[in-house]
Every structure is written in C-alpha cells, then in structure tokens.
Amino acid sequence: MIDATGNPQTILLLGGTSDIGLAIVREYLAKQTLRVIVAARPSPRRDEATAGLRSIGATVDVLDFDATAFDSHPGVIDAAWAIADVDLAIVAFGLLGDAEQAWQDHAAAVALAQVNYTGGVSVGVLLGQRMKEQGYGQIIALSSVAGEIVRRSNFVYGSTKAGFDGFYRLLGEALEPFGPKVLVVRPGQVRTKMLDGVKEGPGAIAPEVLARTVVDAARDGRTLIWAPAFFRPMMWVLKHLPAPIFRRLPI
Numbered sequence: 001m002i003d004a005t006g007n008p009q010t011i012l013l014l015g016g017t018s019d020i021g022l023a024i025v026r027e028y029l030a031k032q033t034l035r036v037i038v039a040a041r042p043s044p045r046r047d048e049a050t051a052g053l054r055s056i057g058a059t060v061d062v063l064d065f066d067a068t069a070f071d072s073h074p075g076v077i078d079a080a081w082a083i084a085d086v087d088l089a090i091v092a093f094g095l096l097g098d099a100e101q102a103w104q105d106h107a108a109a110v111a112l113a114q115v116n117y118t119g120g121v122s123v124g125v126l127l128g129q130r131m132k133e134q135g136y137g138q139i140i141a142l143s144s145v146a147g148e149i150v151r152r153s154n155f156v157y158g159s160t161k162a163g164f165d166g167f168y169r170l171l172g173e174a175l176e177p178f179g180p181k182v183l184v185v186r187p188g189q190v191r192t193k194m195l196d197g198v199k200e201g202p203g204a205i206a207p208e209v210l211a212r213t214v215v216d217a218a219r220d221g222r223t224l225i226w227a228p229a230f231f232r233p234m235m236w237v238l239k240h241l242p243a244p245i246f247r248r249l250p251i
C-alpha cells in the first residue's frame with residue numbers, strides 16, 4: 001500500500017538499469033525501507049544496479065525484461081505481482097539512438113519505435129489493468145520535452161516520446177475514476193549514460209536533482225511535470241511561434 005504521505009512499499013522498476021529510474025528509487029529509499037523489483041535485461045549493469053540497491057537497504061527481486069519482447073510482458077507483470085502488490089511502477093527504459101542515423105536507417109528507427117513507444121504501451125496497458133483491479137497504485141512514466149515539440153534535430157526519438165507521452169497522460173485520465181494515478185515526467189537533458197557523447201544544452205541536470213522533483217510530484221499526486229520547471233513556459237512559447245521562425249531555431 002501507499003501510505004498517507006505517499007510512500008510506496010513496493011516499486012517495480014521497468015528498465016532496471018536506467019540511471020534516472022535508479023535515482024528515483026534511491027530518493028524513496030533515503031526516507032524508508034522498500035521492496036524493489038528490478039525488471040531489466042540480464043547484464044553486469046543489472047547486477048551492479050541490484051547490488052547497489054541492496055547495499056542501501058532495499059529488498060531486491062530481479063525479473064528478466066526486454067522491452068521489445070512484447071509477448072513476454074504479461075508474464076513479467078504477473079511475476080511482479082506474484083512477488084508483491086506493486087504500489088509504484090516506473091517506466092524507465094528507453095533508447096536515444098543517433099538522430100541522423102535514425103531517420104535514414106530502417107532498423108534503427110524501428111528499434112527506437114519499438115522500445116520507446118510500443119514497449120511503453122505494452123507494459124502500460126498491463127500495469128493499468130493490474131492497478132485498476134487493485135484500486136490503487138501509481139505509474140511514473142519518463143517522457144521528454146523532446147516529445148512535446150518534435151523537432152528536426154531528433155524527430156524519430158521525439159516522435160516516439162510524443163506517442164508515449166500522449167498514451168500515459170490519457171492512461172492517467174482513464175484510470176483516475178478507479179484510484180490509480182499516472183505521473184508523466186518531461187525532463188530536458190539529464191546527465192546519464194544515455195547522453196554519453198551528446199553536447200550538453202541549457203538546463204541539463206543531474207539524475208538526483210530530477211529524482212527529488214519527481215518524488216515530490218508523485219507524493220503530491222501530480223499528473224504532469226517538466227524538469228527543470230522553466231521548460232513549461234519555454235515550450236508554450238515555442239509552440240506558438242510561426243513555423244517558418246521555429247524552423248530556423250538552432251534546436
């Protein structure tokens with residue numbers, strides 16, 4: 001159960017090696033004990049992530065999870081609930097890819113779409129049904145400002161995040177009468193391994209900073225946040241620029 005102050009007892013981390021996902025889990029662990037179900041592909045990175053969580057007091061279970069093995073997802077979600085009722089699920093897997101390769105290389109584009117969008121929808125429907133049945137629960141869905149306005153500079157990634165963002169926002173609306181909540185998070189750049197080799201832009205933040213913002217918003221029952229917060233008005237302005245001007249911006 002999620003207690004009166006918004007603290008979950010069991011978290012399912014889908015994309016169990018995500019730097020942002022792990023930072024969010026650590027933020028919860030700073031104030032409480034917790035069971036964490038790490039769902040990720042087998043790898044030394046997964047071993048390191050689980051050892052790290054155990055070393056700071058989490059009870060950790062591990063499930064094999066591949067975001068593109070869609071047929072396996074019902075079994076993964078069943079296995080998670082067989083361990084414990086899941087109070088909070090974090091949908092944290094994702095691929096950035098190379099933006100210029102992605103729109104010209106069939107395999108690269110399909111991989112981005114399958115991991116970021118189809119994988120997100122696949123687990124989202126299953127989480128939604130489970131949480132609807134139990135009458136409570138929360139999903140934190142890691143979207144991106146890149147999905148709010150899809151730009152020329154990374155439009156394959158951005159388009160997958162646009163679809164992901166729309167799906168989770170409306171999943172939250174659909175679940176609202178039944179109790180569960182969905183928080184959609186739109187970060188700008190976050191300094192994680194996903195951005196290794198990518199030029200840092202304005203407003204880049206550490207995963208720990210994002211995690212504090214996310215956990216506060218989840219405890220407050222919010223449904224949509226930008227991080228840093230200035231992206232909200234900035235996106236509003238960009239959306240209202242005439243297309244010929246927008247196209248000339250170096251973004």
Ligand SMILES: NC(=O)c1ccc[n+]([C@@H]2O[C@H](COP(=O)([O-])OP(=O)(O)OC[C@H]3O[C@@H](n4cnc5c(N)ncnc54)[C@H](OP(=O)(O)O)[C@@H]3O)[C@@H](O)[C@H]2O)c1
Binds near residue numbers: 019142188
């Ligand atoms: N970092 C940013 O600037 C930023 C900004 C906005 C939004 N986001 C979003 O935030 C989320 C988390 O990103 P992050 O920064 O924490 O990146 P990250 O550390 O690279 O984590 C992403 C994780 O996705 C997992 N993954 C990729 N393909 C998978 C698959 N087929 N099956 C299962 N897992 C798979 C990877 O796991 P493996 O260990 O198996 O490779 C990886 O650890 C992503 O959705 C990302 O798009 C990130």
